[in-house]
Amino acid sequence: MNVLICVLMGFCIASLGSITPSFLNLTVVKYNLRNGTKATFYIIAGYATVLFFQANVGAYLANVLMKNSEYITLIQQIGTGILFLLSINFFRIYYTSKEKAKDKVIPKSKSYFYGIFMSLLNMMAIPFYFTFISLLIGFEYFEYSLPNALYFSIGSTIGSFTLYTLYAIVAKRIEHKLDFIASKMDFILGCLTGVVAIVNLIYLLSE
Template sequence: MNFFTCLLLGFVVAASGSITPSYLNMTVVKFSLKSGKKSAFYLIGGFATVLFFQANIGTYLSSVLMENSEYITTIQKVGTGILILLSINFFRLHFTSKKQLKKIEIKKSKAYLHGLGLSLLNTIAIPFYFTTISFLIGLDYFEYSLLNSFYFSIGSTIGSFTLYGLYATVATKIEHKLTFVANKMNFIIGCLTGIVGIGNLIYLL
C-alpha cells in the first residue's frame, strides 16, 4: 500500500478515537491548566509512545483474525470478556468522576512517565484498533504487512498527538464542557459496551 495512504488511515483512525471525551484527554486538560502547556505536551508524548505500540498490536491481531477464521470463536470469547470489563470500568469512572476530576500537580520532569503509565491503563485502545483495522481489511481499504502496520502506527501516533495537543491548547475554553460531556459519556459507553458484551455472551452460550 501507499505510504501516505497508511499514514492517513492511521491519522484518521487515531484522531477519531482520541476526540471522544475520556480520562486521557480529561487528564490533558487538567494537566495543561495546572502545570502549563509545555508539561502537557510531555504528558501527550507519553500517551503517543504507548499508542504507537498499541496500534501495532491491534493491527497484527486483526490480520490474524482475517487469515485464520478458526480463531474467531476464541477471539469472540476474549472480546466478550473485555467488553464486560470495559463496561464495568466505564460505570466505575462515571460514579467516581468527582474524585477523578480533582487537579493533581505533577512535576514537569515526571510528565512523560506519567503519560506512559496512564496510556498503558487505557485498555480500550487495542480493541479499538483491532476492530477498526478488521473493518478496513474487510472493505479492502487496508492490506496488512509489517511495513504497512508501521506506517499506520506512525499516522496513529501523529493523529493522537495532534488531537490531545488541541485539547491542551484550548484547555481553558473547554474544561467545563468537556467535564460535563465526559461524565455522561462514561455512562453511555458503559451501557453500550455492557449491552454488546451481554449480547455476545448469550450468543456464545
C-alpha cells in the same frame, strides 16, 4: 501499499479515537491549565509513544485473526464475556465511588513518563485499532505487512498527538464540559460496553 495512504489511514483512525472525551483528554486539559501548553506536550508525547506500539499490536492481531477465521467465534465469545465484566465493573465504580477524587499534582520532570503510564491504562486502545484494522483488511483497503503497519502506526501517532494538542490549546473553553463528562464517564462506559456485549450476545445466539 502507498506509504501516504497508510499514514493517512492511521492519522484518521487515531484522530477518531482521540477526539472522544476520556480520562486522557481530561488529564491534558487539567495539566494544561495548571502548567501551560508547552509543559503539556510532554504528557501528550507519552500518550503518543504508547499509542504507536498499541497500533502495531492491533494491526498484528487483526492480521492473525483474518488469516485464522476459525478462531473468530471463540474470540467473540471471550470478548463478549469480558465486555459484560467491564460493564459491571464500570457501573460498580460509578455507584460506589461517592467521594470526588482529588486532582493529582504531576511534576513537570515526570510528565512524559506519567503520560506513558496513563496511556498504558487505556484498555480500549488495542481493541479499537484491532476492530478498525480488521474492517480495513476485510474490505481490502489495507494489506498487512511490517512496513505498512509501521507507516500506519506513524500516522496514528501523528493523529493522536494532533488531537490531544488541540485539546490542550482549547483547554479553557472545554474545561467545564469535560468535567461534567468525566463525572459520568464510568456510567457512560458501563452503558457502551453493556450495549456492545448484548449486541454481540444476540449475534452469537442467532448463528
